[in-house]
Amino acid sequence: MKFSNFILATNVAANGFEPTWSVKPGRKQPKLNAKCFKFPKIIKKNIEKGTSLSCVPRTPHPCEDKAGFMEILDGSLVLTEKINSKRAKFNLVCDDGTVQGEVVCVNRKNQVYFQKPQWSNQITWQDSWKDICREFAPLTNSTTADLQTCSEADNFPELASVEERIIGGVPVEENEWPWITHLTFDLNDGGEKLCGGSVIANRWVISAAHCCLDVQKIVGRFGDLNATEFDSNEYELEASAWFNDPEYDRHADDKNNDLCLIKFNEDIIASDPESKVQPVCLPKEVHEHGAACWVAGWGSFEYMGGPQNPDLHSVGVNVFSAEYCLANSLISLAADDICAYKPDLNGDGLLDSGASFCDGDSGGPLICPTDGKATLVGVVSTGIECTWEGYPNKYTSTFVTSNWIQETVAAEGL
Numbered sequence: 417m418k419f420s421n422f423i424l425a426t427n428v429a430a431n432g433f434e435p436t437w438s439v440k441p442g443r444k445q446p447k448l449n450a451k452c453f454k455f456p457k458i459i460k461k462n463i464e465k466g467t468s469l470s471c472v473p474r475t476p477h478p479c480e481d482k483a484g485f486m487e488i489l490d491g492s493l494v495l496t497e498k499i500n501s502k503r504a505k506f507n508l509v510c511d512d513g514t515v516q517g518e519v520v521c522v523n524r525k526n527q528v529y530f531q532k533p534q535w536s537n538q539i540t541w542q543d544s545w546k547d548i549c550r551e552f553a554p555l556t557n558s559t560t561a562d563l564q565t566c567s568e569a570d571n572f573p574e575l576a577s578v579e580e581r582i583i584g585g586v587p588v589e590e591n592e593w594p595w596i597t598h599l600t601f602d603l604n605d606g607g608e609k610l611c612g613g614s615v616i617a618n619r620w621v622i623s624a625a626h627c628c629l630d631v632q633k634i635v636g637r638f639g640d641l642n643a644t645e646f647d648s649n650e651y652e653l654e655a656s657a658w659f660n661d662p663e664y665d666r667h668a669d670d671k672n673n674d675l676c677l678i679k680f681n682e683d684i685i686a687s688d689p690e691s692k693v694q695p696v697c698l699p700k701e702v703h704e705h706g707a708a709c710w711v712a713g714w715g716s717f718e719y720m721g722g723p724q725n726p727d728l729h730s731v732g733v734n735v736f737s738a739e740y741c742l743a744n745s746l747i748s749l750a751a752d753d754i755c756a757y758k759p760d761l762n763g764d765g766l767l768d769s770g771a772s773f774c775d776g777d778s779g780g781p782l783i784c785p786t787d788g789k790a791t792l793v794g795v796v797s798t799g800i801e802c803t804w805e806g807y808p809n810k811y812t813s814t815f816v817t818s819n820w821i822q823e824t825v826a827a828e829g830l
Contacts, residue, residue: 483521504523505518559593560785565696571616572826596728598638599612599627602632603631611780615693615694623778638651638688639690641728661675673812702813709783711780711783714729735782738755744759756808795811
């Protein structure tokens with residue numbers, strides 16, 4: 417910040433002062449109250465007309481320095497009023513000009529923290545604010561390394577003992593998706609079908625109902641990265657029973673409640689030779705519009721008849737509210753559907769193509785990070801072609817259908 421000397425005799429207001437003159441009885445010289453705008457301190461002196469006066473810089477408030485390091489996506493913090501020794505107020509202004517709210521920065525005992533606009537919880541300045549200025553969280557094709565998994569006691573607390581292909585994606589690293597299951601279905605007519613699934617408890621895997629139709633045998637392959645090669649901790653178990661959601665209608669245009677629960681007699685977790693397979697977390701609340709999530713599978717890169725991808729791939733997608741999805745697509749949605757795709761970034765009114773599941777990915781997981789946990793928000797259900805503009809993929813919400821999931825597992829036992 418540049419500070420200058422000012423001559424009070426001429427053009428005082430234009431140089432950043434608000435002068436007020438008062439002559440007291442018995443005094444030969446006037447008293448000038450010179451107020452420097454914005455950052456400098458207020459200076460009051462008895463001075464002669466024509467005397468030069470400097471604005472003296474103050475010590476910067478800690479919030480000013482910290483605000484410069486805030487990781488605001490597509491926006492900035494703008495100081496909106498003077499600060500004192502303990503508090504400073506900023507506006508969070510997004511690049512599109514919208515103001516997302518007032519940000520209060522507080523300095524207490526050399527501990528600086530910011531209070532989010534429109535939120536009550538406080539975070540330190542080192543932390544990034546989650547996409548306050550951005551409707552859609554930025555996407556990555558690989559999951560973050562620190563995502564936690566859940567035990568069956570986490571997913572089914574009332575039942576557990578108290579003691580106790582992806583298009584536009586990238587290959588998955590070892591143990592990046594420890595819950596994902598490669599399922600082979602032997603059909604009643606002698607054919608075979610491949611789908612994905614997710615471990616949700618020690619003996620339970622969840623997949624899509626349309627995968628479990630007309631099936632006489634299901635084999636789950638765990639710890640699998642490459643479908644054509646044997647991985648170090650890869651192992652197979654045969655399912656003992658499977659249950660489709662009774663609300664699922666194979667003949668409906670919108671296949672509501674497209675879920676299948678698959679039970680195994682053997683303990684999936686205990687059978688792992690390297691103790692890497694873990695259950696994914698089930699959601700405790702509805703998904704957040706714009707959140708950055710991932711879907712993974714071994715499906716093909718082409719619609720209808722394309723070869724299966726030997727390597728497990730994942731791709732990043734945003735999940736949308738039903739209102740945004742319907743306004744920017746050519747599909748309909750059932751109450752249990754989750755719409756996820758690329759947002760309409762080119763502004764043509766249709767969700768963008770480029771990230772999608774495809775044939776063979778059915779039943780696989782849609783994972784969102786929730787409080788640091790890998791959360792199974794949805795199960796791959798249906799899509800038009802594989803990656804068409806305006807035709808996003810549908811996933812069955814595991815939150816909307818959570819009652820059926822909990823009741824079925826309770827009836828059949830962990």
